[in-house]
Amino acid sequence: MKILGINGSPKGAKSQTLRLVKAALDGARKAGAEIELVDVCKLNIRYCIACGACYLKGTCIHDDDFHTLLEKMIASEGMIWGSPVYIDSVTAQLKTVIDRMADTIHCQLFLGKYGCAVSTSGSSGEKVVVEYLNRTFIKFGGSAVGGVGVAIGQDPHAIYAAEKKAHDLGKMLVEARRTKRHYPEQEAYRLMFRARFKYVLEAHKEEWASEYRYWKNAGWL
Numbered sequence: 001m002k003i004l005g006i007n008g009s010p011k012g013a014k015s016q017t018l019r020l021v022k023a024a025l026d027g028a029r030k031a032g033a034e035i036e037l038v039d040v041c042k043l044n045i046r047y048c049i050a051c052g053a054c055y056l057k058g059t060c061i062h063d064d065d066f067h068t069l070l071e072k073m074i075a076s077e078g079m080i081w082g083s084p085v086y087i088d089s090v091t092a093q094l095k096t097v098i099d100r101m102a103d104t105i106h107c108q109l110f111l112g113k114y115g116c117a118v119s120t121s122g123s124s125g126e127k128v129v130v131e132y133l134n135r136t137f138i139k140f141g142g143s144a145v146g147g148v149g150v151a152i153g154q155d156p157h158a159i160y161a162a163e164k165k166a167h168d169l170g171k172m173l174v175e176a177r178r179t180k181r182h183y184p185e186q187e188a189y190r191l192m193f194r195a196r197f198k199y200v201l202e203a204h205k206e207e208w209a210s211e212y213r214y215w216k217n218a219g220w221l
């Protein structure tokens with residue numbers, strides 16, 4: 001089982017969020033997974049310009065590192081997404097990755113994958129970011145198993161307890177994937193998305209031809 005860790009902090013080796021991503025990856029490794037870590041801030045990933053080429057042709061017009069990253073995500077069975085809180089949200093670098101993934105939502109490319117999220121903040125917002133990353137993972141079609149967020153401005157030692165929790169989260173992620181754990185509310189959301197989005201696709205079947213074909217082949221139309 002391949003588990004991919006994705007960190008959105010620009011602080012490289014000094015990133016506190018990286019400590020949580022690494023702890024979760026370590027838990028996943030101990031539970032038997034093959035692990036890989038990606039620092040998105042070291043990649044060259046351009047902004048989505050809303051050209052619609054991915055909807056029409058299934059490919060992005062930008063020639064950059066996003067393609068390799070998406071391949072890694074698709075090849076994984078599980079992911080750990082991490083971001084520090086930047087003004088109550090994820091970092092711009094991670095949001096740039098997420099914005100390149102509208103087609104991943106439309107085609108539900110993460111179906112069958114399991115994910116979790118970690119975040120660190122100075123004083124607040126870490127729960128909001130964990131919740132956002134998990135909600136996004138569910139929108140991509142995957143199942144979110146949980147998250148760890150910690151504020152470390154006042155108490156830098158809080159990171160140690162959070163690392164332990166992240167380690168257990170990584171183990172749980174592997175276990176959830178191995179047993180194909182069900183999350184009924186998330187399944188209900190996916191069904192609701194499919195029921196609603198098919199009308200959007202019908203209305204755009206020419207300019208979103210690639211996605212329309214994908215849905216036809218999947219038997220969702």
Ligand SMILES: Cc1cc2nc3c(=O)[nH]c(=O)nc-3n(C[C@H](O)[C@H](O)[C@H](O)COP(=O)(O)O)c2cc1C
Binds near residue numbers: 014124
């Ligand atoms: C541009 C910027 C914005 C930030 N915004 C917030 C914020 O809104 N709330 C907060 O509690 N901490 C905020 N912080 C603090 C970081 O979330 C905190 O230091 C975090 O642990 C950094 O994680 P990292 O070491 O993985 O980069 C901000 C830091 C920076 C550099």
